[in-house]
Amino acid sequence: MKWTVLLALVLPAWPAPCSSTAGSDGEEGLCHEQYGALGTDLLLHCDTATRVDWRVNGTQVAASEDAVARDKGQLWLRNASLAQEGEYSCHQPGTGKTLRRIRLQVGLPPEKPAVECWAVSYPQTVNCTWKLQPEPGLETDFITTYRHGLGAQESECVQPGAGASSCTISDIQLFSITPYVLNVTAVNPLGAAMTLFPFIAEQIIRPDPPEGLRVSPIPGESKKLLLEWQPPSSWPFPQYFPLKYLIRYAREGAKNDRTIGPYEQTSFILTGIRPRAIHHVQVAAKDFTDYGEYSAWSPRVSGTPWMQQ
Amino acid sequence: MLYVAGEISGDSWGIFAFLCAAFWNLPAVPALNSTEEVGAGQSIQKTYDLTRYLEHQLRTLAGTYLNYLGPPFNEPDFNPPRMTRAEMVPSATVDFELWRSLNDNARLAANYRAYTHLLCYLRGMDGQVAKAELRKNLGHFCTSLQGLVVSIASVMSSLGYPLPSPLGSADPTWARGPGATSPHNNFLKKMDDFWLLKELQTWLWRSAKDFNRLKKKVPPAAVMLRLEARDF
Numbered sequence: 319m320k321w322t323v324l325l326a327l328v329l330p331a332w333p334a335p336c337s338s339t340a341g342s343d344g345e346e347g348l349c350h351e352q353y354g355a356l357g358t359d360l361l362l363h364c365d366t367a368t369r370v371d372w373r374v375n376g377t378q379v380a381a382s383e384d385a386v387a388r389d390k391g392q393l394w395l396r397n398a399s400l401a402q403e404g405e406y407s408c409h410q411p412g413t414g415k416t417l418r419r420i421r422l423q424v425g426l427p428p429e430k431p432a433v434e435c436w437a438v439s440y441p442q443t444v445n446c447t448w449k450l451q452p453e454p455g456l457e458t459d460f461i462t463t464y465r466h467g468l469g470a471q472e473s474e475c476v477q478p479g480a481g482a483s484s485c486t487i488s489d490i491q492l493f494s495i496t497p498y499v500l501n502v503t504a505v506n507p508l509g510a511a512m513t514l515f516p517f518i519a520e521q522i523i524r525p526d527p528p529e530g531l532r533v534s535p536i537p538g539e540s541k542k543l544l545l546e547w548q549p550p551s552s553w554p555f556p557q558y559f560p561l562k563y564l565i566r567y568a569r570e571g572a573k574n575d576r577t578i579g580p581y582e583q584t585s586f587i588l589t590g591i592r593p594r595a596i597h598h599v600q601v602a603a604k605d606f607t608d609y610g611e612y613s614a615w616s617p618r619v620s621g622t623p624w625m626q627q
Numbered sequence: 628m629l630y631v632a633g634e635i636s637g638d639s640w641g642i643f644a645f646l647c648a649a650f651w652n653l654p655a656v657p658a659l660n661s662t663e664e665v666g667a668g669q670s671i672q673k674t675y676d677l678t679r680y681l682e683h684q685l686r687t688l689a690g691t692y693l694n695y696l697g698p699p700f701n702e703p704d705f706n707p708p709r710m711t712r713a714e715m716v717p718s719a720t721v722d723f724e725l726w727r728s729l730n731d732n733a734r735l736a737a738n739y740r741a742y743t744h745l746l747c748y749l750r751g752m753d754g755q756v757a758k759a760e761l762r763k764n765l766g767h768f769c770t771s772l773q774g775l776v777v778s779i780a781s782v783m784s785s786l787g788y789p790l791p792s793p794l795g796s797a798d799p800t801w802a803r804g805p806g807a808t809s810p811h812n813n814f815l816k817k818m819d820d821f822w823l824l825k826e827l828q829t830w831l832w833r834s835a836k837d838f839n840r841l842k843k844k845v846p847p848a849a850v851m852l853r854l855e856a857r858d859f
Contacts, residue, residue, distance in 0.1 A: 441723045468708040492726055493719040493833040495825050496709055516706060520832050558727060558840060607679075607835040 336405050336421040349405070349419040353456060353507040354398045356426050364391035364408035365418045371409045379406070391417075398424045400455070425455035427509025431502045435517050436524040437610065439552050440559060441492050444519060446475060447484040448502050457481075458506040467496040475500060490519045523610025525561060526550035528584075528601045533621030540593040543623050546585045547601050550613070560606040566615060570596040582606060596622050667785040668845045674778040675838035681771055682831040688768050689824045695761055696817045707818070716744045719829040731844065732783075734837050736791045739779045741830050746772050748823050775834075782841075 336349030354360040364370045372379040372393045379385050379393065384402070386394040395402055406420045431448035438445050450458065462475035462485040475485035487498070497516040504511050530548040545565065549556045562582050568575035569592055591597055600615040693701040717740055729737070749769050756762045780790055 468706070490723070491720050492723055492836075493721060493829045495718065495720055495822070495829050497706060516704075555727075557843070559836070560839070560843075607832075607839060609832065 336419055349421055352420050352422050354422060354424050355508050356398060356424055358398055360395045360398050362393040362406055362420050366391045369411060370417060371411050373407050373409065375404045400424055423456055425508060426452060428454050428458055428504035428506055428511045430511045430513045431504050433502050433513050433515040435500060435515060435522055437519050437522050438524060438526055439554050440523045441490055442554050444487045444490055445484060446500055450504060454506050456506045458504050461503040464498055464500045466498050494518055520609045523605045525603045525613045526552045527613045527616040528563060528603050531601055531616050531619045533599050533619045535624035537624055540623050540625060541589060541591055543588040543591060543597060543621055545588060545599055548584060549603065561603040562606045564602045564612065567597055567599045591623060593623055594625055596620050667782060670782045670785055671838055671841045671845055674782055675842060677775045677778055678831050678834040678838060681775060684768055684771060685827055685831060688764055691761060692824065695758060696820060700817060700821050716826050717741050719833040731841060732788045735779060735783050735788060738834055738837055740791050742772060742776045745827055746776060752820055
């Protein structure tokens with residue numbers, strides 16, 4: 319307990335203009351940002367050694383078990399919770415002059431990010447995403463770098479924008495004998511945590527689902543359906559790295575579905591299906607040489623076979 | 628098809644060296660005799676199928692062999708730095724643009740060279756393994772790998788490409804000699820085995836893609852007859 323209090327003390331409280339408006343006396347002046355860990359004890363400091371009046375968001379801080387105004391201009395917040403977030407200010411007793419403003423945010427230091435990487439556009443790029451569990455509740459930045467082999471130079475895994483939870487690695491070497499290692503480091507004012515994710519591109523191939531699935535009747539054939547689809551547009555070279563496809567279909571109202579394949583073609587004639595019944599179809603793709611995994615199923619498309627009028 | 632019957636015992640690396648040297652000087656094996664018509668396309672398909680089969684075999688073999696080497700080699704997250712010794716085998720690792728731009732001859736030649744080297748090293752490993760069952764599995768794998776080399780040679784021959792000349796001298800100084808069995812080098816020797824299995828794996832991955840690419844360019848119906856005699 320004492321250590322966590324100490325930690326709250328030494329946290330850098332740098333002056334910055336706080337977002338909320340100041341107390342009722344309208345005095346501007348620099349506002350200090352302070353961060354505290356959920357469930358710990360925090361100490362807010364005023365710039366004086368005497369007793370002061372504490373206000374939060376303009377109103378007097380109610381003396382309670384959890385908020386104790388101590389000597390030497392300190393406010394002791396126990397068992398910090400989200401309810402205690404806000405803009406605190408300390409005032410000279412009597413005159414009410416604002417001595418200091420502190421914006422308190424309560425959250426958690428980051429846990430090790432859960433990282434996942436997939437070569438959705440093999441061999442051009444590898445796309446990595448991550449999740450923080452539990453959510454820190456504070457603005458958390460991510461440093462994403464990678465190495466190819468243990469002695470290699472570190473390069474940046476490029477994030478699309480600030481606050482993203484994904485990044486992209488380009489210029490992958492094919493058939494690499496040593497893994498790439500991605501380093502995702504989560505940083506926020508309360509701490510940092512790092513995850514290392516090694517991978518070999520051929521083993522994390524997973525295309526996006528096939529696109530443009532069409533289910534069409536065939537004139538004159540009451541027990542057949544024509545299925546046509548396209549490889550996902552994110553798969554850059556279907557001519558060098560062809561895909562194979564699984565087809566999953568079910569009759570409307572039926573309990574079970576059937577999965578057939580894999581086939582290399584992007585069309586298929588479904589035969590032996592029940593006439594006049596609606597059928598639902600989905601398609602999934604995988605690298606033809608069987609590396610990596612199948613894509614997610616494409617959205618369901620339905621169709622009915624041709625009916626004699 | 629050249630068959631190596633029986634096993635190569637550990638102390639006869641001289642014989643193994645001779646075999647490697649002899650293998651390099653093997654005449655090009657025509658894919659067909661004069662009464663058969665075998666399309667280049669079919670040879671490519673056969674080679675492709677062989678790479679898939681070998682990949683499957685290798686998974687089992689590697690698992691058993693790494694267990695035989697013991698920890699840390701059989702640990703799933705064992706990721707040692709690659710020591711910068713002279714590359715023994717041409718690496719499968721390649722930049723995509725370079726891989727894409729390879730012409731058929733270069734693509735086939737790269738595969739042929741790689742597996743010829745890999746086969747020699749594997750035969751070296753074969754002789755030094757203590758467990759009989761593992762030795763038998765290794766021997767079986769070597770035979771299949773030899774089949775792959777001959778298959779690649781037959782594709783090259785049917786497409787009219789010359790077989791690549793051996794890299795380095797015919798005297799396999801790069802082969803492991805008796806010194807490799809000394810106890811001081813035991814760990815390094817195991818590291819060599821570990822990397823050899825990885826080289827094999829990456830080459831088999833690459834070959835599947837190489838031969839799939841070649842398949843697309845040479846339709847299976849194409850018939851190419853090479854009856855030209857070869858001088859050596």
